[in-house]
Amino acid sequence: MKIGIMSFAHMHAHSYAQCIQKLDDAVLSAIYDDNGKRGLKAAELYHCKYFSDLDEFLQTDIDAVIICSENSRHREMTVKAAMAKKHILCEKPIATNLKDAWEMIHVCENQGVILQIAFPVRFSEPISRLKKMIDYGDLGEILAIRTTNRGQNPGGWFIDEKYSGGGAVIDHTVHMADIMRWYLGKEVSEVYAHVDTYFHDGDIDDAGLLTLTFENGVIATHDTSWSRCRNFPMWGDVTIEVMGTKGVLAVDAFKEHFCLYSNSDQSLEYKFYGKDMDEGLINDFISCVKEGREPSITGFDGLKALEIALAAYESAKKKQSIFLTT
Amino acid sequence: VRIIIASEMYGSLSSDPIDCLTERNNTPHQDFQDKQFEVIFFTEPLDSNLLQQILTSKNPVYFSAASMIQLIPLLKKTEFSLNDHHFVFFPLDSHPSFQKMKETILEKGVGSKGVLRVRRSLSSESLQYFTETVVSDLFTLSKLYGEIEQVYVKEKNDKDSGFRHLIASVLFRKQVMGHYECTFSPFLEENLYFEWSFQGGVIEWNEKNSNPFIYGSLVKKNLSLNKQSLIQEIINYCQPLTKQVVQQVKEIWEKINGSLPANEIVRGNR
Numbered sequence: 001m002k003i004g005i006m007s008f009a010h011m012h013a014h015s016y017a018q019c020i021q022k023l024d025d026a027v028l029s030a031i032y033d034d035n036g037k038r039g040l041k042a043a044e045l046y047h048c049k050y051f052s053d054l055d056e057f058l059q060t061d062i063d064a065v066i067i068c069s070e071n072s073r074h075r076e077m078t079v080k081a082a083m084a085k086k087h088i089l090c091e092k093p094i095a096t097n098l099k100d101a102w103e104m105i106h107v108c109e110n111q112g113v114i115l116q117i118a119f120p121v122r123f124s125e126p127i128s129r130l131k132k133m134i135d136y137g138d139l140g141e142i143l144a145i146r147t148t149n150r151g152q153n154p155g156g157w158f159i160d161e162k163y164s165g166g167g168a169v170i171d172h173t174v175h176m177a178d179i180m181r182w183y184l185g186k187e188v189s190e191v192y193a194h195v196d197t198y199f200h201d202g203d204i205d206d207a208g209l210l211t212l213t214f215e216n217g218v219i220a221t222h223d224t225s226w227s228r229c230r231n232f233p234m235w236g237d238v239t240i241e242v243m244g245t246k247g248v249l250a251v252d253a254f255k256e257h258f259c260l261y262s263n264s265d266q267s268l269e270y271k272f273y274g275k276d277m278d279e280g281l282i283n284d285f286i287s288c289v290k291e292g293r294e295p296s297i298t299g300f301d302g303l304k305a306l307e308i309a310l311a312a313y314e315s316a317k318k319k320q321s322i323f324l325t326t
Numbered sequence: 327v328r329i330i331i332a333s334e335m336y337g338s339l340s341s342d343p344i345d346c347l348t349e350r351n352n353t354p355h356q357d358f359q360d361k362q363f364e365v366i367f368f369t370e371p372l373d374s375n376l377l378q379q380i381l382t383s384k385n386p387v388y389f390s391a392a393s394m395i396q397l398i399p400l401l402k403k404t405e406f407s408l409n410d411h412h413f414v415f416f417p418l419d420s421h422p423s424f425q426k427m428k429e430t431i432l433e434k435g436v437g438s439k440g441v442l443r444v445r446r447s448l449s450s451e452s453l454q455y456f457t458e459t460v461v462s463d464l465f466t467l468s469k470l471y472g473e474i475e476q477v478y479v480k481e482k483n484d485k486d487s488g489f490r491h492l493i494a495s496v497l498f499r500k501q502v503m504g505h506y507e508c509t510f511s512p513f514l515e516e517n518l519y520f521e522w523s524f525q526g527g528v529i530e531w532n533e534k535n536s537n538p539f540i541y542g543s544l545v546k547k548n549l550s551l552n553k554q555s556l557i558q559e560i561i562n563y564c565q566p567l568t569k570q571v572v573q574q575v576k577e578i579w580e581k582i583n584g585s586l587p588a589n590e591i592v593r594g595n596r
Binding site: 140141143144146150192193194196198199200207209211213217218219221223225227228229230232243245246247248319321 | 439440441443445476478480481482484486487489491493495497501503504505507509511513514523524525526527528
């Protein structure tokens with residue numbers, strides 16, 4: 001199977017390219033990027049052809065594309081790729097507004113191509129194991145959840161709202177919002193949030209605390225902040241604690257690490273040795289395309305996660321709960 | 327004679343007595359001024375007569391925050407007058423880790439903005455003081471991060487499993503947003519977790535990772551608290567019990583309860 005990557009604006013593009021390189025049944029054959037320097041460098045690095053023209057790129061015999069552009073360009077790229085009958089794995093968040101997200105879903109449906117959203121956390125080994133335990137009833141009825149997905153300020157276009165659609169809240173809410181929806185099989189009905197700019201001098205949000213209520217009464221918290229300092233031992237975290245009537249389990253997706261102490265500026269580093277969740281994501285997408293099955297993470301999943309992040313902004317602005325239609 | 331009124335500590339203190347201590351049930355007694363006791367712990371709620379006797383005695387009286395909160399209606403009825411030998415201690419503020427963190431935070435600049443996350447899980451003995459604990463902790467945090475400007479509370483209970491979980495989403499005056507979460511679950515051990523993320527750093531403390539006895543195994547699972555050091559912490563970190571403190575605590579109590587109209591409380595199995 002031939003895969004193309006559309007834009008290396010998002011740093012995850014490199015991880016996805018490396019994952020494809022490890023596969024026997026897929027090849028990264030083309031890269032499109034409107035940033036010529038960046039695109040050429042990536043094409044050289046991954047030994048594939050570079051295109052500066054999107055139409056030419058989409059006329060090639062690639063079967064599927066991975067979209068790693070700025071968030072605000074996801075709609076435009078998805079629509080063009082779908083019209084060219086390419087299956088799509090789109091970086092999260094699906095879009096910067098719900099209108100774009102719906103259009104992406106509808107175009108892909110109409111063109112008969114797969115639209116999968118890149119939520120790699122679903123492929124974290126401990127996170128997916130916890131999902132199985134919940135499904136088996138090991139925790140009983142789920143009552144409450146606590147989650148975090150903190151990180152460092154990525155800078156660049158991520159802190160330009162025109163391209164990103166928002167800061168930490170849109171960047172880091174969607175992952176764990178998706179995981180909670182996945183675990184519960186239920187939608188969020190109410191969002192209350194504090195959103196502010198605490199950790200850097202710009203305008204875009206970098207601190208966010210969300211309190212969520214699901215349609216079945218489960219209550220949950222989420223810390224979405226870019227609050228990890230420059231020399232934090234790891235880029236950030238992904239944690240979840242699920243409290244049920246038969247047990248409580250807390251998972252740290254990056255707990256499988258050893259500590260590296262040194263005399264460098266980064267005197268302590270956590271070196272992760274667990275299973276690469278990006279590999280799980282890419283493998284799943286490729287098998288979906290091969291088997292022609294419904295993607296495990298749909299465009300609708302992406303839209304619902306985005307809806308929660310957008311409601312958080314609205315809640316903080318209005319200083320009140322936002323009720324969502326489930 | 328020091329008199330300590332700390333009904334929520336009954337579970338932690340009921341074993342391994344120390345000679346200079348006695349635990350006292352709520353029975354009318356005249357002998358709390360008896361010199362044979364250095365400290366008297368009252369570990370069950372007081373009635374108004376005994377409270378009046380204690381307050382009007384010349385002995386230093388130390389109320390735990392939870393006891394003080396429970397006694398607020400009684401204190402009002404008793405027509406008490408608080409004076410300089412009446413004190414209150416807040417368990418979070420009395421904890422050496424919090425004291426050290428507070429010192430560090432003040433050095434690092436508490437005025438700087440940030441995200442606060444506190445998580446307390448309670449033992450079954452402390453469950454009946456659930457809301458008192460929440461209010462006490464939020465009072466302590468408000469002394470560090472500024473007055474509570476906005477609070478939004480969600481709570482989930484499950485009668486069958488005894489589970490109780492409260493989320494308080496708080497905006498403090500000093501540009502601090504916080505999630506304070508308090509949980510009782512039969513599947514969780516008593517614990518306190520504290521994380522303060524500010525520009526340029528993170529302070530994190532987890533009680534379960536701070537035991538100097540790193541590992542080992544004993545037949546007796548629950549090691550009793552060292553009462554002597556606990557009393558020392560109470561005495562060191564208590565603050566004068568004034569009408570202003572009572573009022574401030576009462577206001578937080580009302581904010582927490584006021585944020586929980588009956589139809590907002592989502593209870594399990596209903």
